[in-house]
Amino acid sequence: MHDRATDPIGAATSVTAATIEIMILLSIEVGIAQVRLPVEEKRSARLSSHSRASPRDGYDTFTPCAHPFRWQFLQAICNKGDYNSLLNHQKTVMKDDNLQSIAKKLVAPGKGILAADESSGTIEKRLKSISVPSTEENRRAYREILFTTKDAGEFISGVILFDETIRQKTRDGRTFVKALEEQRIIPGIKVDKGAKAMANFPGEKITEGLDGLRERIAEYRQLGARFAKWRAVITIGDNIPTRTCIDANAEALARYAALCQGGDLVPIVEPEVLMDGTHTIERHFQVTQETLESVFHALYEHRVSLEGMLLKPNMVLSGKDCPQQASVQEVAEATVRCMKRVVPAAVPGLVFLSGGQTDQQATEHLNAMNQLPDLPWQLSFSYGRALQAPVLKAWKGNQANVAKAQQAFHHRAWCNSKARFGKYTEDMETAKAAA
Numbered sequence: 001m002h003d004r005a006t007d008p009i010g011a012a013t014s015v016t017a018a019t020i021e022i023m024i025l026l027s028i029e030v031g032i033a034q035v036r037l038p039v040e041e042k043r044s045a046r047l048s049s050h051s052r053a054s055p056r057d058g059y060d061t062f063t064p065c066a067h068p069f070r071w072q073f074l075q076a077i078c079n080k081g082d083y084n085s086l087l088n089h090q091k092t093v094m095k096d097d098n099l100q101s102i103a104k105k106l107v108a109p110g111k112g113i114l115a116a117d118e119s120s121g122t123i124e125k126r127l128k129s130i131s132v133p134s135t136e137e138n139r140r141a142y143r144e145i146l147f148t149t150k151d152a153g154e155f156i157s158g159v160i161l162f163d164e165t166i167r168q169k170t171r172d173g174r175t176f177v178k179a180l181e182e183q184r185i186i187p188g189i190k191v192d193k194g195a196k197a198m199a200n201f202p203g204e205k206i207t208e209g210l211d212g213l214r215e216r217i218a219e220y221r222q223l224g225a226r227f228a229k230w231r232a233v234i235t236i237g238d239n240i241p242t243r244t245c246i247d248a249n250a251e252a253l254a255r256y257a258a259l260c261q262g263g264d265l266v267p268i269v270e271p272e273v274l275m276d277g278t279h280t281i282e283r284h285f286q287v288t289q290e291t292l293e294s295v296f297h298a299l300y301e302h303r304v305s306l307e308g309m310l311l312k313p314n315m316v317l318s319g320k321d322c323p324q325q326a327s328v329q330e331v332a333e334a335t336v337r338c339m340k341r342v343v344p345a346a347v348p349g350l351v352f353l354s355g356g357q358t359d360q361q362a363t364e365h366l367n368a369m370n371q372l373p374d375l376p377w378q379l380s381f382s383y384g385r386a387l388q389a390p391v392l393k394a395w396k397g398n399q400a401n402v403a404k405a406q407q408a409f410h411h412r413a414w415c416n417s418k419a420r421f422g423k424y425t426e427d428m429e430t431a432k433a434a435a
């Protein structure tokens with residue numbers, strides 16, 4: 001022991017040693033606590049579904065081999081006194097906690113996501129369907145109807161915005177981000193640059209937008225986004241999809257997801273197998289399974305934290321032009337069976353896209369899925385068309401119809417909220433929305 005009064009250097013050394021000792025003990029304590037939690041979570045998850053851990057978790061046993069990051073951190077402190085390791089470790093833990101908490105809020109029971117992130121071309125098509133020209137003001141006015149619908153926050157957890165929309169304001173001068181936050185709705189952002197024709201692969205698409213993504217994520221985070229979306233498109237047809245197209249899209253999705261988590265945004269990973277075509281539900285099942293297998297392999301390879309992301313899959317359906325259309329029950333069972341085969345239980349929630357189903361079909365399918373037993377994840381919605389179709393129809397670009405349009409949106413969101421509990425019934429279509 002040093003006499004601190006007579007030997008200040010020795011005293012400083014022993015204080016440093018004591019601090020290091022406390023840090024090591026603390027980190028071991030934290031390590032043990034983190035070992036227990038995931039083990040418990042995984043134990044219950046395994047009861048219902050196969051789970052594959054990502055390299056960022058996996059604290060089943062506390063050994064240097066299984067925990068290279070933690071072990072390196074301890075070594076750094078012991079050998080080099082590198083206190084920055086402690087800080088970086090803390091920051092990573094805090095970021096992961098934050099991502100997980102946002103992901104969970106987005107799939108809170110009874111709530112789902114509104115996809116209002118139509119690109120310029122798509123929103124033009126939507127507005128054209130009601131004979132409204134796609135001017136910036138008309139796009140803004142239409143989105144304001146959705147975002148300011150009274151009590152929408154009871155059924156809507158998050159809204160996905162487009163680059164233009166995240167910068168726009170309500171008529172009374174609040175940013176859309178603020179207006180949503182006031183409704184306790186989490187703002188999100190589409191960050192891909194669209195699905196483009198894939199070179200050398202006729203009829204197939206690859207989603208672009210990785211260049212400069214890190215910087216765009218930082219800007220969107222600054223503007224208030226807390227989660228993001230990237231959509232990949234897989235088409236079923238003669239001799240397609242190819243393995244090359246599926247894997248290239250999966251790789252892009254994983255790189256996007258990793259960048260989002262690094263930039264503190266929850267990634268919504270959307271590999272959409274289109275329902276367009278004459279294919280059977282069995283073919284849609286097979287392609288969806290192959291696509292999701294490739295996506296989860298890529299996510300694993302890119303060390304994406306499964307707990308800090310959401311999956312936005314298509315439902316497993318008969319092709320739009322297939323003569324044999326599967327029943328609601330068949331769709332629900334096929335979709336959940338497919339998801340259980342490939343989606344790890346560590347993913348907190350699946351937020352389905354509607355993909356061209358009618359609004360009522362999308363609600364019925366979600367409802368039937370939520371009535372099935374042993375679901376390892378929250379099953380929710382992230383609908384674009386299936387939430388907005390009745391709103392556009394009621395609005396028609398006329399200010400006098402705004403109240404009617406908001407009522408239509410509130411009603412559709414309410415029906416889907418009921419479907420989240422498996423409590424939707426057809427007579428709700430004509431009933432007034434009630435909380």
Ligand code: 13P
Nearest residue numbers: 115353354355383384385
């Ligand atoms: P739909 O529900 O209209 O398919 O839109 C969801 C979406 O966000 C597509 O990327």
